[in-house]
Amino acid sequence: MPCYSSEKLNGLVMEAKKYTAQGKVADYIPALKKENPNDLSAAIFHPDGRCISAGDVDQKITLQSISKVLTLALALMDCGEERVFEKVGYEPTGDPFNSIVKLELYNPSKPLNPMINAGALAVTSMIKGPSIEARLARILSFVQKLTGDQEMSYSKEVAQSEFDTADLNRALCYFMREHQIIEEEVEGLLELYTKQCAIEMTCLDLARIGLIFAMNGVDPLTKEQLIPKDIVRICKTFMVTCGMYNAAGEFAVRIGIPAKSGVSGGIMGAVPNRFGIGIFGPALDEKGNSIAGLKLLEMLSEQYSLSIF
Template identity: 65%
Template structure:
């Protein structure tokens, strides 16, 4: 990829802004309703430390489901591949991200993958620590190290809003506990999970996370292997197969890069060996993906030949 100027990105933003009219901001989490539907911004971050941003770059977002990639990486580092995947599957699903249906029909009753809510709850359960605060602080420190930004924190307003409206996730947890996938107090897990989802970042932070994954888990400015190479590979594979909810197949065809979206409007992309991409566009399509953000990535991928396929 060879995007060299902010102006090139701004032209793409200008082309795609019109698509924001075709979606809606997330409304089932009250705090997310405050987002401005017309916002659209993007950052690209390269291994040599160059970064370019365009659009409404002053806006921040909460990670929401993008956090599932990071909690998975940490859980795999804590517990190992065999332990994690004995409790969570590795297969895509065509169902919505918050569906309980497959849990009832699968034998054994374990979540199909870590990118749906049931799987993400099981993964967050595996993060080591004595209590919610210690586990959250470990995840925050992990994200701060990846982004080289020690100012990243939880948006308490969003976390509280999510906690109060998390009854479907509570239902998933109780089902999983009945089947011994989860073995902890459900309210503690929901507290941790909603705070995980409410970690607040910028587009540039997302691009830096994507860049570390793109470079096999190495943070290039420090040359530190923050995420083991094999775990980074696993995370990118899930991003390709499951990262864009039940639109992942179409996204792979049209864009062709590992990516993970969240209902706040964020998308984090990792172009293998090349760069990371962070995007914010809170107007969502019916699948829960940023409607203008996906269009923007389609144009970016086509213009710079980003597809890995």
């Protein structure tokens, strides 16, 4: 048990909240500028259905890069490991998540891993469906199953804001399309990708998804195997090695749990066979991770020996 009460978790949240002043909200996506940099909330979901929380855990946030883990799982279920990794590599990168540099330097145009933007765009291009609308419906249906919320959708405002300012992602797509990593029209793929990133949920939802990854793809509340165990293993490995952008190495040393962050300030964590964690703190560090969220995870990991290493 990570914390014996919501009161104890609240104490850790209040301690970590002091660090929000050292970060700033994402400003390159206009719709995300509206977030309050002082916010911090957290939820921890256990296999027996118990959930402890602190802060405004019902506040909705967009997944952003956390969605990369979910679409990777879906693409692997659709296409299989061999096909997916023909297009995307396995290796961490020391570059920023939106860098174009290594597309040209290494294995021309093949992204190093599915957690950087280029890799995530290639992965999303492999999700099956006859149209952009049908593919988005499949992604949403998958996320709805993981959270148990059949009404879950995406923020049209955030999706449009991201689409309108996605020129760097367009450049990544056109470069990969030139080398047949992506085989569809760029604008349609960007529409799907920005809507995927704009899927909205709460910290409680994030924690529940984290729990399913922690329990090897089984939803302990329904006993249903929602993701094959081998695919969960692949996803959790990428969460450890690449999940926190180009701060993944330090994160592994200091915290050491499978986790994925997003520039909205969300973090999804999966402590194997124990529980899922959802955090929201929109003030980001220079790498794009929630600055207070990382501090909170570090305190939790130290106090309750959460590291898998």
